[in-house]
């Protein structure tokens with residue numbers, strides 16, 4: 302049967318995008334501002350603009366030769382796979398500072414989604430709730446960053462990636478009233494909620510289709526280095542190294558997703574949490590690995606300082622991303638200063654000043 306050309310969506314690292322290629326969905330900056338609309342053909346100028354706004358990868362249309370398959374034979378797994386890849390792309394855009402690891406992350410999720418068992422488990426996670434699936438994808442992306450930064454070999458990255466995607470699968474056995482109200486539970490309800498780690502372990506073991514290691518990481522993703530976690534109250538090296546990574550990325554993603562709307566302030570809060578608890582709850586080296594690779598503020602973000610001055614970020618220090626250089630234009634009464642003031646938040650003079658929020 303003669304084939305025909307069809308468009309499919311693929312995620313390209315921004316450095317591989319060439320003029321003439323069409324984006325498949327709206328590309329927005331961190332604040333939700335539209336940079337390039339869906340279906341727009343990219344030009345050199347637009348590609349530069351995306352780079353300037355820190356976009357690391359973009360979903361684009363590519364032509365693909367397909368056989369003439371009747372429409373009712375469309376493989377639903379294929380559609381879900383495309384959705385997953387798009388969601389990973391969104392997660393990458395939301396979190397990652399530069400495109401060093403983007404292609405590897407896209408390759409790993411592509412490989413993982415070739416596995417039918419994983420695909421059916423991910424569909425089960427989607428049925429728990431779209432937010433649970435998105436959270437799992439965020440945890441996957443962040444875990445990959447730590448793994449890649451630590452030069453993990455492919456087999457370790459695959460186990461880490463699969464475990465990150467499946468870490469909360471035990472939630473499918475929780476009553477919906479507990480799932481829907483997870484941030485406001487009584488102590489009795491909390492005990493039920495905490496069982497999801499064990500439920501996930503038992504479920505994956507009962508299937509008998511995945512390596513034991515993945516079940517073990519799922520079981521341990523709420524353990525903490527100081528023994529304060531659950532379900533085993535394990536400490537330090539008794540916790541699987543990859544479970545230590547999922548513990549970090551799960552906590553980090555949860556703080557950001559818990560905000561009304563994920564914004565830079567949520568990132569700052571999540572980073573402060575990791576820095577504050579690094580070494581106590583979480584492996585310090587793995588936590589700082591993550592912080593090295595994620596984005597907090599962008600150049601040209603408008604921010605309000607703690608003294609209510611308003612300005613834009615003009616420089617971000619690699620070692621202190623939460624304390625960038627801000628060029629202040631307006632005072633707290635929104636009156637323009639005669640001359641903009643440059644405030645480097647790392648200097649002693651401004652030690653008591655901090656960024657209160659971003660302006661969306």
Ligand SMILES: [Fe+2]
Pocket residue numbers: 468469497522523551
């Ligand atoms: Fe969990």
